[in-house]
Amino acid sequence: MSNTGPFTLKWGILATGGIAKTFTKDLLIPTTTRNASDIQHELVAAASSSSLSRAQTFLNEVGAPETAVPYASYADLVADPNVDIIYVATPHSHHYQHARLALEAGKHVLCEKAFTVNAAQAQILIDIAREKKLFLMEAMWTRFFPVAKEVRDIVKSGQLGEVIRVWADLSFWKDVEGEFGTAHRMVNLELAGGALLDLGVYSLTWVFQILYHIVPAEERGPPAVASAMTKYEATGCDETTSMILTFPGGAQGIATTSLRVAHHPTPTSPSAHAPIRIQGTLADIHIPYPPYRPQSYVLLPASNDARGTLASFPEQTVTREVPAGGHGMFYEADECARCIRDGKLESEVMPWEESLEVMRVMDLARRQGGLDYGDLEGTGYL
Template identity: 60%
Template sequence: MTSLPFTLRWGILATGGIATTFTKDLLIDPETRSAGDIRHVIAAAASSTSASRARDFLSSVNAPSSSKAYGSYKELVQDKDVDIVYVATPHSHHYQHTRLALEAGKHVLVEKPITVNAQQCAKLRQLAQEKNKFLMEAVWTRFFPLSREICNLIQNGSLGNIVRVYADFSFWNDVPTEFDTQHRMINPELAGGALLDLGIYSLTWVFMALYHTQQQQEPATAVKKREEPVVSSAVTKYETTGVDQTTTVLLHFPSTGAHGVASTSIQVATTPNPAHASPDAIRIQGTLGDLTVNYAPRPRTYTLIPAGNEKRGQPAPFAYQVVTKHEDIPGGGHGMFWEADECARCIRDGKLESGVCGLEETEVVMRVMDQVRRQGGVVYPEGIESLEFPLGGFGL
């Protein structure tokens, strides 16, 4: 006898660009990606502006007519038909809006970066535990089957010891000039800057290769803490607003000696011209060979390059190959449904955190970004760095 799929009922908090992409992905039949054990329902959406804007949003994504439209975030989090809230406001607002949803007793998936700083992240983590609710940062990249496969290759030693990782995510296509100071990516009031918006993907790849995959002891023994990196960085800021436009972070893991270089910019691009794709936005270098990945946030192809290791006497356990997975994302989607499926399965199984994108690692990444901002002198307004809740000016 086959059991019924587990149904997760979503409330979409905000109606901007990524909320649209994510919600469209939620509406794709999970069977198209062999995920028949779960089902997603759009229970409601809310706009801080008006209920009619939320209604227009729901129509634009072809949500079912049963989905409710709210003109405030407060109403959304009170809805008894909502199990999980997807927070898709600018990062400056993530702490306030995630807290709003957790305080109301909802599970939360919150867009990246989870918060503006590590102490806000720690507070949300503590609150989610107290409330017995699931909480995850929406780093969708980690849930691509290709990313899972790469982590397995690293963990099972196929690449040997990982010595160095380069990861870049830079683009300027959608970013206006430095004088367009109200734009979300440049405006300090919205926690703008390359690091928090794009650099988090570069850091994600360094973390997947050098932190996530660190061997932990069996749960039966005391859990070994993973080693945090030593951080140094260079930051170039916009003169107009003081947020970072180009940032490079060097992460050093002392016990293995591994180096990670995570770079980001909104002045130049990883792929400056679509006619000339970069096959190696990410380069993971092990003693048995290299693995390169084509595109940081939405990886579709990786290449294995065995080292010519005759002198070391250790041949790589793989031949040169280009591995393409999901060139066409299943169901015509964007690839955000894999993280949504993880939320559904964790909640179904009573887990408060994901093993793929857990809050301990999220908090360490936030601590790295805090250090980089301190080193580069990127300062945001007090209100958006605050732990205080609720604060005025956040549509609460």
């Protein structure tokens, strides 16, 4: 860190939808509220593809400083010399084009998940970032929560024993026809809609955090994938997808997602129906809903009737609330600032290799389910 003060990262926001608004509001919360005084964020500009007035309205709605500049095109945004990094918040059907636009303009990029439509597109973005020496990261915000880090550390310490299985689900209980119809981004094939790319990527990130990310490099490898998919008749996207991943060494990850069913906690036992369950030979960890915004975990010692408790600790519940009324998206922004300050092109918490591997798993699941997005699968650049 410089002696002149905290490192300042200057942001441009590409798109003005709901996720962009949530991220930007978090970005404007002072970093000192979360003990991150070594870095700070500055909102420099935002762009809407529809109009200048929409971009200005967005800036007004998030409480942006008066100096923040609205743009009526993404090309104008990435050309702004005051912008260091672009946050890409368009539908994932357009992530490849917009992240590449920013990279080609010499900007660092934080790109919303799912990173791209397929692994081939993700590889090209990584190649460009590497060639141009630019920071690039998939915005898998879940990984940067204190709870996620603590859970990884517990598993890595061996406290659970050998992890045999990880169950992970993110599903929404929706009236799909009534709420989404055919045009909504969640089900629209022209926007790469479907449960897998939008929700299932969270299920996969919990599986990968435990069975891939913290595994020693010499023991790590891509999983074998077996999947099942049910499609939404009105558009042909996936409405329910289930995957069984078998990793080297035999550990299994079960990642599920659906637009029609969901896990819900009960008032008396919030972890009883936890959407994330990490199961070891000595203990389990349950992460209650919502799995994408983890704020607590329950550590449960394994037991059986014949032998009693196998682990040497009692059941524990740990809670880590998000400070300053934030949503929790500022944690990934802080990671970007520190990586760029330190000259890193990728994050150790969300590395390129892992984004690629998750995309490959989703490619396989879609291939097995017969789900193809047509022209959106291409790697051409406009």
